Amino acid sequence: MGAAARGAAVLLAREEARAKADGVRACAVSVRARAGAILAANRRDLAAAPHLSPALIDRLTLDEARIEAIAAGLDAVAALPDPVGAVIAAWEQPNGLRFERVRVPLGVVGIIYESRPNVTADAGALCLMAGNAVILRGGSEAAASNAAIHAALVEGLESAGLPAAAIQLVASPDRALVGAMLAAHGLIDVIIPRGGKGLVARVVAEARVPVLAHLDGNNHVYVDAAADPAMAKAIVLDAKMRRTGVCGAMETLLIDRACPDAASLITALLDANCEVRASADLMPLDTRLILASDSDWDTEYLDAITAVILVDGVAGAVDHIARHGSHHTDAIVTADPTAAARFLTEVDSAIVLHNASTQFADGGEFGFGAEIGIATGRLHARGPVALEGLTTYKNIVRGTGQVRG
Structure with missing residues (x-):
């Protein structure tokens, strides 16, 4: 063959x-x-x-x-x-x-x-x-x-x-x-x-x-304190529940400790029949919550399950993703351009999004027609691998008789 x-x-x-x-x-x-x-x-x-x-x-x-x-x-x-x-x-x-x-x-x-x-x-x-x-x-x-x-x-x-x-x-x-x-x-x-x-x-x-x-898609959505509540809810639900088995699905929800809408985000997921595994400080919000274990932050569920944790602003989100992410796809929801710029710059993932669902991690959505996969390394190609990612290059040199002597 x-x-x-x-x-x-x-x-x-x-x-x-x-x-x-x-x-x-x-x-x-x-x-x-x-x-x-x-x-x-x-x-x-x-x-x-x-x-x-x-x-x-x-x-x-x-x-x-x-x-x-x-x-x-x-x-x-x-x-x-x-x-x-x-x-x-x-x-x-x-x-x-x-x-x-x-x-x-x-x-x-x-x-x-x-x-x-x-x-x-x-x-x-x-x-x-x-x-x-x-x-x-x-x-x-x-x-x-x-x-x-x-x-x-x-x-x-x-x-x-x-x-x-x-x-x-x-x-x-x-x-x-x-x-x-x-x-x-x-x-x-x-x-x-x-x-x-x-x-x-x-x-x-x-x-x-x-x-x-x-590699696996242990993807995050971070909801900033400056996020529009309706937008945040729509993005979180789509990122997790549109199709739970795709590599672009959200696996961990990060919520700014200063965000006033944490309870409504969690309730929306629970009401959509998503199992929510939460950090200890979130457990009083709803009796349906399950206490998260340390392994949950590193798990790609590919199912109607998500982990949720409070973080201290953009810095806390970036730090959590650096320790637990898989360099695949991560998103921030915020109306603060400074917060967005810091997240997009500091999160080391193949795809980073501002005010959009992680489910856009797809070659077709990038305009590539299709994809071979999402490359999460640093060499040759990164993100959706499509036509250009399936090529290399050669150097063509044209002279008129030059010699180095």
Whole structure:
């Protein structure tokens, strides 16, 4: 598979933007045409997955609307500007040498992911549009769904005259094949893990291939004393309850000790059937509260559960996030521009928001069409990884016979 992907990557690197876009659009057509088969495959996966948590069931479940969203996401990717060949910088030296830094594909990308069959389509389309071949290894719980979506993608590629090996799927559930991908130095240029802590930890520990890590989303919303009460309530409820199983969901609510509306925020969450684990000083506010333990501040629940704690202003919020956050997504709600500026500057996360829900941590919401994942490290790419994050660059130097002598 690696050798086939390498050959496909060479061909894709030569393709014009229109050819790649036509291929992605053909994949979208095929996904729509095969919607019935994809739904049937998804039902088989769901029937075999009663042991999964509600959050994972939500990630796994497909319906007609979600399949249309997958196809629409493919169309959106096809409409994006091609990053390959873009000149990032250009300059000339006094000796007459002219330099250009130009975007080029990464080559062969390996993606290891869990639960979400939509990643099969998103990852395939993004890698293709960026001129890369991709080897996908989804979780066993979504095996049938992934295979059905992959079949649609291959049909689209072939109808557009692009190599089928550009998007390959490791169909076997054998975990040893993950190890084979991690050791495939020379065949795979970068590995992107998308899943729980266990998966990411294994990939980081074992990989002999560079890793672009997507870590857990222990995300925070900080409600400042200067927050508009109605806005704060709307943002907190959306950040936690819109979809509890996505990586952009709020897991900890930080409330300024000077905020006059702490009780109403907590009541709103409880009334929305969210379990609230609170610090000791908040316990008298409502009999439904559960006393938080130290581990709650470090937990990504991916469920209708949140931790809540009072902090001393922006400084307290920044300090709490520094000690417990995962550098994914954190938000401040405030009408004070000074407080907002300090939070946005000092919180070291891939995505920081002012007066907006953390659920906007999504490549589509950024205008990227789709995403491979949210990169939380500091190297190469950070935040939603889309087309530009799937490229690197080379330096092109043009001379007129110069020698160093």
